[in-house]
Amino acid sequence: MPTAQQGYHRRRALPTPSRDQPRRDRHKNDHGGGDTARSSHCGAPPDKTVATPVYTATSFLYTGSTPVQTGVSPDTIEAKRAAVIRGKVLDTDNLPLPGVTITILNHPEYGQTITRPDGMFDMAVNGGGYLTVNYSKRAYLPAQRQVNVPWQDYVTAPDVALVQLDTAVTIINLTSPLTIQVARGALKRTATGPGGQLCSSPGNPG
Secondary structure, three states: OOOHHHHHHHHHOOOOOOOOOOOHHHHEOOOOOOEHHHHOOOOOOOOOOOOOOHHHHHHHHOOOOOOOEEOOOOOOOOOOOEEEEEEEEEOOOOOEOOOOEEEEOOOHHHOEEEOOOOOEEEEEEEOOEEEEEEEEOOOEOOEEEEEEEOOOEEEEOOOEEOOEOOOOEEOOOOOOOOOOOOOOOOEEEEOOOOOOEEEEOOOEEO
16 A cells, blocks of 8 residues: 555656646636637627617517507618607506507608507607607597607607596587587596595587
8 A cells, every 4th residue: 555655756747738738727717717719719798888779779669570660661760860759658547558559740651559558658760859649549539748859769758648538428509599508428436535426527529
C-alpha cells in the first residue's frame, strides 16, 4: 500500500496540459459559464437599452391573417408617425362594454376596431394632431371623444360610457296645437339608496 508521500508524487506525475492541449478552464468565460468556443456560436443577447419603435411593436394590430384592426388601407400607417390610441368603453352600470365599433372621424383609411371583453381597445393611427374617436354599438347612443395624438407614442382616450336606447318610445307631434307634450321613457330602478328607487329615463323622440 503506497504511503501518503508516494501518493503525492503520483499525483504530481500526472501529465500537465500542453499549449496545444489547453486546460479546460482556459475555455471558461469570465462568468464561469460554458467554454468560449461554444459561447461564440450563440447569438448576441437583445439590447434592452434600445426601445422598439411604435411602428414595429404595433403593426400586428392591422396586419396578418387575423388583425384586430380591419380595413386599414395599404401603407396608411407611416413608420415615423405611427401612434396608438387606447381606451375603454363602459355601460351606464360602469361595466365593460364589448363589441363597440371604434373608428376615426373623417379618416376611413384607418379602418375600425372592436372593444374586447374587458371594454378596452387599441387603434393604430398616424400622430401629429387631434383626432376624433367615434364609438358606436347597436341599441346604444353613439359618442365621440377628441384626442391629441403625438408621433411615436401611445395615448389614452378618456373612458366613455355608452347609454342604451330606451325601449319605450313617445311620439312627439311637432305640428300639434298642444303647448306641452311629454316624452316619457321606461322606469328604471337605480341603486342610489336602500332598495333603490324608480326613476324615469328619457325616451326616443318619434
